[in-house]
Amino acid sequence: xxxxxxxxxxxxxxxxxxxxxxxxxxxxxxxxxxxxxxxxxxxxxxxxxxxxxxxxxxxxxxxxxxxxxxxxxxxxxxxxxxxxxxxxxxxxxxxxxxxxxxxxxxxxxxxxxxxxxxxxxxxxxxxxxxxxxxxxxxxxxxxxxxxxxxxxxxxxxxxxxxxxxxxxxxxxxxxxxxxxxxxxxxxxxxxxxxxxxxxxxxxxxxxxxxxxxxxxxxxxxxxxxxxxxxxxxxxxxxxxxxxxxxxxxxxxxxxxxxxxxxxxxxxxxxxxxxxxxxxxxxxxxxxxxxxxxxxxxxxxxxxxxxxxxxxxxxxxxxxxxxxxxxxxxxxxxxxxxxxxxxxxxxxxxxxxxxxxxxxxxxxxxxxxxxxxxxxxxxxxxxxxxxxxxxxxxxxxxxxxxxxxxxxxxxxxxxxxxxxxxxxxxxxxxxxxxxxxxxxxxxxxxxxxxxxxxxxxxxxxxxxxxxxxxxxxxxxxxxxxxxx
Amino acid sequence: xxxxxxxxxxxxxxxxxxxxxxxxxxxxxxxxxxxxxxxxxxxxxxxxxxxxxxxxxxxxxxxxxxxxxxxxxxxxxxxxxxxxxxxx
Numbered sequence: 253x254x255x256x257x258x259x260x261x262x263x264x265x266x267x268x269x270x271x272x273x274x275x276x277x278x279x280x281x282x283x284x285x286x287x288x289x290x291x292x293x294x295x296x297x298x299x300x301x302x303x304x305x306x307x308x309x310x311x312x313x314x315x316x317x318x319x320x321x322x323x324x325x326x327x328x329x330x331x332x333x334x335x336x337x338x339x340x341x342x343x344x345x346x347x348x349x350x351x352x353x354x355x356x357x358x359x360x361x362x363x364x365x366x367x368x369x370x371x372x373x374x375x376x377x378x379x380x381x382x383x384x385x386x387x388x389x390x391x392x393x394x395x396x397x398x399x400x401x402x403x404x405x406x407x408x409x410x411x412x413x414x415x416x417x418x419x420x421x422x423x424x425x426x427x428x429x430x431x432x433x434x435x436x437x438x439x440x441x442x443x444x445x446x447x448x449x450x451x452x453x454x455x456x457x458x459x460x461x462x463x464x465x466x467x468x469x470x471x472x473x474x475x476x477x478x479x480x481x482x483x484x485x486x487x488x489x490x491x492x493x494x495x496x497x498x499x500x501x502x503x504x505x506x507x508x509x510x511x512x513x514x515x516x517x518x519x520x521x522x523x524x525x526x527x528x529x530x531x532x533x534x535x536x537x538x539x540x541x542x543x544x545x546x547x548x549x550x551x552x553x554x555x556x557x558x559x560x561x562x563x564x565x566x567x568x569x570x571x572x573x574x575x576x577x578x579x580x581x582x583x584x585x586x587x588x589x590x591x592x593x594x595x596x597x598x599x600x601x602x603x604x605x606x607x608x609x610x611x612x613x614x615x616x617x618x619x620x621x622x623x624x625x626x627x628x629x630x631x632x633x634x635x636x637x638x639x640x641x642x643x644x645x646x647x648x649x650x651x652x653x654x655x656x657x658x659x660x661x662x663x664x665x666x667x668x669x670x671x672x673x674x675x676x677x678x679x680x681x682x683x684x685x686x687x688x689x690x691x692x693x694x695x696x697x698x699x700x701x702x703x704x705x706x707x708x709x710x711x712x713x714x715x716x717x718x719x720x721x722x723x724x725x726x727x728x729x730x731x732x733x734x735x
Numbered sequence: 736x737x738x739x740x741x742x743x744x745x746x747x748x749x750x751x752x753x754x755x756x757x758x759x760x761x762x763x764x765x766x767x768x769x770x771x772x773x774x775x776x777x778x779x780x781x782x783x784x785x786x787x788x789x790x791x792x793x794x795x796x797x798x799x800x801x802x803x804x805x806x807x808x809x810x811x812x813x814x815x816x817x818x819x820x821x822x823x
Contacts, residue, residue, distance in 0.1 A: 468817065562805035569798065586781040593790055600782065601794035604772045609802045614816035616808050621817065 258286055258424035259728055262481045265427055266335040276324040276338030279427075280382055283340050284317055287385065287425045290733070293399070297388065298345075298357050300589055301399055302648040309406070309733060310399040311420035312385045313345045316352045320384040327380050335484050337380030339427040344417050345386040346393060346432060346463035347472075349373055356463045357389040357398060357413075360579070360587045370461025371496065372430055372472055372489045379488040385426055388416030391592050392576075393437060393465050397653055401646070402445055403729040404695050408643035409653070411440040417475050418447045422729065428485050429475040434465045435564050435677050436667065438473050439685035439700055443638035446687040446696030448715070448725055449475040450482040453705045454680030455500045457486075458493030464575040466568045467498070468614070469677060478725055479686060479715035480508060486708060502706060510713040510720075514547030519631030521672045522552040527640035532697060535689035536637050539699050539718075542688075543635065546717045553631065558620055560674035561667075566613035569602030577603070591652035617678055624679035628704040633714060634672045635701050638685040642695030676702045684711045687724040696724075764795050 257265075257274070268274040293305035297313040320340060327338035343349065346356050348366040350373075355361045373383060389412070390397030396412035403423040410419045414431030418441035421429045431438040433451045442449030450473045457472045464470060474485035483506040490504035525536050544550055576599055579585040588596055602610075627634070646653050668674060676683050683702040691697055703711045719725050769792045773779045782788045 559805050559808050562801045565798075565801045566805060580780055583781055586784075586787070593787070594794065597787065597790035597794040598798065600791055601798040604776065604795065605798060605802065609805075611816045611818075612802075612810065613805060614818055615810055615814040616805065617817045618814050619811065 256424075256728075258282060259477065261478045262335055262339060262428060262476065262484050265339055266337070269338045270332060276327040276382060277321060279338065280320050280324040280340045280384060283384060283425060283427075284315065284320065287312060287315055290423065290731075291420070291425055296362070297399055298355050298359055298362065298391065299399055300651055301397055301591070301653045302651050303399070305399060305401065307406070307732060309401045309403055309419060309423055311388050311416040311423065311425060312342065313355055313357070313388050313416070314353050314386040316349070316384055316386070319352060320382050323382040327382060330380070333378070333380040334488070336376065336488055338382060340382045340384035341376065341428050341430070342385035342387045342417060342420055342426040343370075343373060343383070343430040344389050344414050344432055346389060347373060347430065348461040349383060349386065352383065352386060354386065357391040357393065358588060360584050366461075368461060371458035371493050373461070375489045375491070381488070385420065387414070387420055387429055389413050390415070391589050392595075393432065393434065393463065394592055394595055396646075397591065401733075402643050402695075403733050404445065404643070405693070405734045407645055407735060408695060409444060409646040411444040411639070411643065413437040413441075414449075414475065415441050418442045418449060419445045421475050421477060422447045423733070424728070428481055430472060430485075430489070431475050432462065433471050433473065433677070434469045434568060436673065438471070438475065439638050439673070439683055442475060442685040443696065443698035443700075444643040446698065446724070446727065447475050447685075448477060448479050448482055448687065448719075449473065449685045450486060450708065450711070451676070451683045452486060452490070452708055453682045455498040456490050456502070456504065456682070456706070456708065458491070458496040458499050460493055460495035464571065466571040468567055468571065469564075471680075479684060479712050479719055482684065483508065483712045483716075504708065506712070507709060510716040512547060512710075512713045512717055515549050516547065516633065517631050518543060518548040518550050519553040519627070519634040520550050521555060521634060521636040523554060524636035524640065524670050524672065527666060527669060528637060529641065532641060532691050535691070535697050536699065539688035540635070542718055542721050543714070546714065546721065548633070548714070551631070553627070553634065555627070555671040555675065556623075558671075559616065560671070560678065563613050563617055563620070563678060566602070566610055567617070569598055570605070570610045573599035573603040589651060591650060620675060621679040624675045624681060625704070627675075628681070632707070632710060633701050633703050635699055636670060636672050638673075638698040638700040639670075640666065642691035642693060642697060672702050673700060679705075681705055682708045682711055684715050686715050686718055687727070688722070689724055690727075764792050764799070766792055769795060
């Protein structure tokens with residue numbers, strides 16, 4: 253058995269299981285032992301992010317050891333159901349898992365053990381995958397506030413909020429993971445740690461059984477080590493669900509052999525590339541060269557200024573305020589981590605505002621969606637840096653993890669200047685983040701490809717071609733993980 | 736005109752919210768206004784605590800600035816909100 257099997261792709265692991273060179277129980281034990289050795293701090297999670305986990309990465313809130321081994325034994329003794337059969341995975345800890353606690357990153361729910369599975373977990377169970385871990389996240393998916401540390405350098409931010417999912421995948425703790433994104437929470441952490449992450453079209457994947465930040469913005473999607481991993485997982489979790497009003501009656505059948513017509517027009521959001529420091533800009537320019545060699549007809553584009561920040565703020569504030577209403581009513585929300593109080597208050601403020609303001613934001617959003625569709629009709633793919641720099645240093649101030657330079661964190665003004673990213677989230681468009689190199693300090697950099705609604709295969713095609721020509725996605729953080 | 740107790744409460748509550756909203760438009764929100772808004776919508780809950788109330792007061796001010804910024808967007812009169820009701 254290879255020593256670095258924990259870094260293998262889904263296709264590689266699947267082949268080993270299928271040919272019985274490896275059993276699901278052996279693979280699960282390998283991951284469990286690795287997690288216990290390198291990830292689990294000596295205190296219970298979720299915890300105040302100011303607590304130091306020392307040399308441990310703290311990407312996992314709950315390790316479902318006994319359930320995972322039971323599921324692995326079942327996988328080893330039943331007929332294979334597909335490429336995910338027998339593979340251990342983790343989900344962001346905002347997805348309900350029957351019999352395994354689900355905390356939403358909050359000590360308020362430290363003892364919450366659901367009696368149902370989220371739709372995504374149901375689907376992965378049906379595909380024979382092995383639920384092994386509930387991954388770290390900031391309390392109530394609040395940006396980069398989790399305990400998870402960056403495997404490339406432990407003093408760096410993982411961004412957020414699917415921090416644990418992205419960092420745990422890159423650290424070789426799980427075969428793949430599930431994250432969620434409202435305004436950047438899949439692709440940003442993937443960029444910070446060098447994972448490949450796919451934000452599907454809004455409505456592609458059911459959110460039944462997931463904590464809500466915004467019914468009109470939330471998406472669930474796969475995080476893997478390759479684009480092919482993401483395609484395989486998306487195929488398993490996509491589909492209509494009568495329990496989620498946003499889901500559409502569209503199937504997704506993943507084509508593993510990429511087909512990307514030469515001469516396809518790809519828009520380059522030039523202003524986003526210019527946000528990068530000169531040395532990093534060279535890395536991003538090299539990535540564009542790879543796309544050009546793959547047959548993309550690159551054209552610089554510029555996007556208009558739009559009130560992205562206020563729209564997100566309005567939609568997320570009002571919708572979170574509504575979803576969390578029961579926890580305001582029973583007073584439990586007061587037990588949140590101190591750093592999160594201002595955010596909780598902002599949800600209440602949104603509940604008190606006139607409804608017409610929420611509707612105004614949704615009307616502006618409609619115009620932005622039309623603009624996005626018009627843009628995509630001319631450029632089937634738009635590319636930009638997922639984030640224009642490597643992960644900034646993580647510090648904890650007043651219990652709130654912040655990067656040394658607040659501008660280098662989603663939430664600062666850099667975020668609103670990544671226009672295609674904002675447009676995509678507002679318009680519910682899919683995007684994929686793929687590693688494209690490293691900055692001067694050895695921290696990963698990534699590009700994001702954005703396509704039209706329901707065009708995940710187009711994204712995966714180009715991402716797979718990119719990853720055939722490069723090996724950035726195969727790079728691994730040095731062990732022991734750097735301080 | 737005689738008002739029932741329920742109608743009177745509704746009227747006073749609506750006025751309080753309207754007054755509070757006017758203050759918010761000026762980006763100045765008093766603790767009293769916030770208290771009136773909370774009372775109008777059913778109770779103060781955890782915001783009965785002065786520390787939380789102050790956080791909420793500040794959040795309302797910030798929210799007002801956000802809304803004002805968004806309202807500067809030149810919205811077409813034809814724009815519908817993205818809340819279309821669809822039967823699949």
